[in-house]
Amino acid sequence: MSELNSKYVTGLGASRGVAIGKSFIYENEVNFNNPAKLSCLEATKTLIIKFDNQIVAFEKENRKDEADVLQAYILILQDPEILSQFETVDQNSVESVFNVFEETASLFQNMDDEYFKQRAEDILSVGKHLVFCMQQIDKSVSLESETILIASDLTPADTSSMELHKVNGIVLKEGGYTSHAVIVAKNLGIPCVIGVKEKLDSLESNKHLAIDGSTGEIYIDPTADEEKNLLNKQIEHKKIIDSFSKEKYETLGLTYRVNIGSNEEISSFEHPFLNSIGLFRSEFIYLDSETAPDLEQQTNVINNIGDKFSGTIVYRTLDIGGDKQVNYLNLPKEENPFLGVRGIRLSLANKSLFESQIKSILNSNCVDRIKIMFPMISTVPDFLESKEFVEQIASEMNIASPPLGIMVETPSSVFLVDKFVEIVDFISIGTNDLTQYIMAADRGNSHLTKYQDSLSPAVLRAISKVIDTGNANNIEVSVCGEMASDPISAFALYVLGLTTFSMSPAAAPFVFNKIVKNQNLDKSDLKHKILNASNYKEVREILNSETS
Ligand code: PEP
Ligand code: MG
Numbered sequence: 097m098s099e100l101n102s103k104y105v106t107g108l109g110a111s112r113g114v115a116i117g118k119s120f121i122y123e124n125e126v127n128f129n130n131p132a133k134l135s136c137l138e139a140t141k142t143l144i145i146k147f148d149n150q151i152v153a154f155e156k157e158n159r160k161d162e163a164d165v166l167q168a169y170i171l172i173l174q175d176p177e178i179l180s181q182f183e184t185v186d187q188n189s190v191e192s193v194f195n196v197f198e199e200t201a202s203l204f205q206n207m208d209d210e211y212f213k214q215r216a217e218d219i220l221s222v223g224k225h226l227v228f229c230m231q232q233i234d235k236s237v238s239l240e241s242e243t244i245l246i247a248s249d250l251t252p253a254d255t256s257s258m259e260l261h262k263v264n265g266i267v268l269k270e271g272g273y274t275s276h277a278v279i280v281a282k283n284l285g286i287p288c289v290i291g292v293k294e295k296l297d298s299l300e301s302n303k304h305l306a307i308d309g310s311t312g313e314i315y316i317d318p319t320a321d322e323e324k325n326l327l328n329k330q331i332e333h334k335k336i337i338d339s340f341s342k343e344k345y346e347t348l349g350l351t352y353r354v355n356i357g358s359n360e361e362i363s364s365f366e367h368p369f370l371n372s373i374g375l376f377r378s379e380f381i382y383l384d385s386e387t388a389p390d391l392e393q394q395t396n397v398i399n400n401i402g403d404k405f406s407g408t409i410v411y412r413t414l415d416i417g418g419d420k421q422v423n424y425l426n427l428p429k430e431e432n433p434f435l436g437v438r439g440i441r442l443s444l445a446n447k448s449l450f451e452s453q454i455k456s457i458l459n460s461n462c463v464d465r466i467k468i469m470f471p472m473i474s475t476v477p478d479f480l481e482s483k484e485f486v487e488q489i490a491s492e493m494n495i496a497s498p499p500l501g502i503m504v505e506t507p508s509s510v511f512l513v514d515k516f517v518e519i520v521d522f523i524s525i526g527t528n529d530l531t532q533y534i535m536a537a538d539r540g541n542s543h544l545t546k547y548q549d550s551l552s553p554a555v556l557r558a559i560s561k562v563i564d565t566g567n568a569n570n571i572e573v574s575v576c577g578e579m580a581s582d583p584i585s586a587f588a589l590y591v592l593g594l595t596t597f598s599m600s601p602a603a604a605p606f607v608f609n610k611i612v613k614n615q616n617l618d619k620s621d622l623k624h625k626i627l628n629a630s631n632y633k634e635v636r637e638i639l640n641s642e643t644s
């Protein structure tokens with residue numbers, strides 16, 4: 097950066113868009129020097145009432161995910177284990193009370209499982225709220241309009257007391273792509289940058305800031321030129337979104353579907369012409385629950401999506417295991433869960449769970465538009481057993497079996513694709529897992545980024561084989577991994593002959609724009625070049641230099 101430019105730091109872009117405004121540092125760290133004004137038991141009662149009121153307000157606004165988190169916070173406050181520990185400490189010492197939460201959280205933190213690690217954060221967050229309540233410190237803030245909110249991370253209890261319509265942008269020191277604050281930001285269309293760590297520690301409130309939620313760039317005191325560039329980018333973005341019209345999109349002859357994976361995404365989804373789901377990640381129905389959901393609860397969720405989406409619904413059966421665990425299943429701990437009993441392997445080992453999921457699909461009022469997709473298929477017998485299982489239930493219910501397909505996300509299913517096209521009704525490539533398994537690189541490990549790019553030629557060759565085999569045998573092939581949501585990678589898929597894409601709804605205009613602009617390039621020449629590159633950087637260079 098030249099001296100003419102402002103101070104500039106980068107984090108990770110988590111919610112697209114540009115925001116300009118004044119910084120507001122939201123402190124939610126506890127200060128033990130402030131004495132308690134309420135005992136921990138008095139504060140617990142007060143906090144439960146406060147959370148209850150916030151839940152009612154969230155429900156009125158259809159903010160179900162946030163209401164659920166607060167419900168979980170109440171359960172933590174009522175947890176007998178925590179309450180019994182209160183009896184052993186000085187109930188008027190904020191430090192001792194907070195220690196109870198810290199110790200409980202560290203037990204969870206030390207577990208290998210991501211799910212339990214996440215619970216550790218919830219427990220600490222409840223501890224902080226309880227301490228603030230004991231100290232009678234009101235964490236609700238009064239924001240000026242056009243605020244760029246800077247925080248370590250934000251819980252639903254934090255965001256519930258904020259006037260988010262005054263927030264132009266959010267910057268988080270911590271936070272993951274699927275953390276609460278990012279989901280809220282995306283739903284509300286607020287640009288968001290995460291993972292800035294200590295880079296903004298010296299920043300004060302009321303500083304002029306500009307952020308780019310796509311690239312993760314943050315400008316402190318941006319120059320007029322920098323602001324202008326960002327605003328131009330914003331205008332460009334808006335143009336791309338506005339130009340995503342049904343007429344133009346239909347001329348490409350492609351099919352765009354969306355990925356859905358939570359109640360919040362169902363309720364916030366609105367689009368004039370995208371109306372199909374290419375990947376329904378059904379896990380949330382089971383993960384969000386303390387006990388196995390009954391048939392009616394499962395069917396209700398499907399009826400809900402049927403009401404919202406008028407087109408095809410590709411319903412993926414449970415993909416539990418790996419990094420996603422469900423308490424009530426009491427699954428044994430595995431050394432290598434991503435290589436363990438996950439996806440279809442788990443369904444086939446838990447037939448009653450599998451049966452209730454299939455029945456809920458067959459019972460739903462949109463069953464005639466549903467295609468059932470099995471995750472983590474690695475052998476022909478696993479597919480045949482699943483197919484027979486579904487067909488048996490369908491025949492008992494006197495109903496036609498929906499089309500049955502597989503996710504190709506293991507190397508073995510790529511090598512066997514010529515066998516699969518003879519027996520499946522469709523294929524969807526899960527490039528997130530396929531990349532992880534082909535490159536032998538854990539998809540969640542941030543030290544392995546150079547092995548995690550789905551544009552690696554080894555991954556492209558696998559995808560190309562699947563697309564060619566599917567196309568030659570008239571079997572629909574789609575891609576539902578994140579690759580289809582990234583414009584340049586999605587263009588690579590188009591070059592390889594893909595015609596059905598499933599992506600996050602917000603990505604669709606950008607993917608569409610890239611393909612429309614470059615549709616007349618020589619696809620077979622580009623295909624040859626990217627498949628013969630020697631690494632993902634070369635592939636990106638080829639695509640960047642040859643496309644606009
Ligand atoms: C994938 O693996 O690409 C995929 C779409 O499934 P998930 O990300 O849910 O594992
Ligand atoms: Mg997967």
